[in-house]
Amino acid sequence: SQQGEEDPQALSIQEGENATMNCSYKTSINNLQWYRQNSGRGLVHLILIRSNEREKHSGRLRVTLDTSKKSSSLLITASRAADTASYFCATVLYNQGGKLIFGQGTELSVKP
Amino acid sequence: DAGVTQSPTHLIKTRGQQVTLRCSPKSGHDTVSWYQQALGQGPQFIFQYYEEEERQRGNFPDRFSGHQFPNYSSELNVNALLLGDSALYLCASTLLGDYGYTFGSGTRLTVV
Numbered sequence: 765s766q767q768g769e770e771d772p773q774a775l776s777i778q779e780g781e782n783a784t785m786n787c788s789y790k791t792s793i794n795n796l797q798w799y800r801q802n803s804g805r806g807l808v809h810l811i812l813i814r815s816n817e818r819e820k821h822s823g824r825l826r827v828t829l830d831t832s833k834k835s836s837s838l839l840i841t842a843s844r845a846a847d848t849a850s851y852f853c854a855t856v857l858y859n860q861g862g863k864l865i866f867g868q869g870t871e872l873s874v875k876p
Numbered sequence: 877d878a879g880v881t882q883s884p885t886h887l888i889k890t891r892g893q894q895v896t897l898r899c900s901p902k903s904g905h906d907t908v909s910w911y912q913q914a915l916g917q918g919p920q921f922i923f924q925y926y927e928e929e930e931r932q933r934g935n936f937p938d939r940f941s942g943h944q945f946p947n948y949s950s951e952l953n954v955n956a957l958l959l960g961d962s963a964l965y966l967c968a969s970t971l972l973g974d975y976g977y978t979f980g981s982g983t984r985l986t987v988v
Binding site: 768794795797799805806808809852854856860861863864865866867868869 | 916
């Protein structure tokens, strides 16, 4: 079963707008990661946030983590058409050897 | 520096046949994981290999087996193919103990 659930399942915005995707999970984690996937191809690692961190930034990406609510959000600022892709959160559980448990993903469409 | 290389990129097989997918990890990585991604779903963990041994296994039947070679490359074998095995198969590599995963572009398997 999936550990994480993303919300919304699909998001359509205009270029220049911000995009926010949310991820909820069920059990305690070691870390949470966000990945991007273009057109059903390979996954690209975007950012990793550890369980003792609350916020991380990478370029136009901002990730937050609330372990008390078991949730994370990914914010993409000033979106571009090239950001159109599916975004997945993946959790790594303690004592689980590092395997990634993915959610169902959010499909983001950025219109020029 | 080459990333993760998977072959072939596409494959069509008939029900009941057997298939072998191949993965070369990123240079410097020693751990290889395999994931199955059905259309519209998040990737599902199949198994992970380190030092030529299966370290972890997801909820997949014994028809799914793997191997890791001394040069860290890996194979995924699926026997007695079912229509439901049609999916994108992703290989990911990392250095054991690190959580930074690099994914390949995947092999698209279609079972007819």
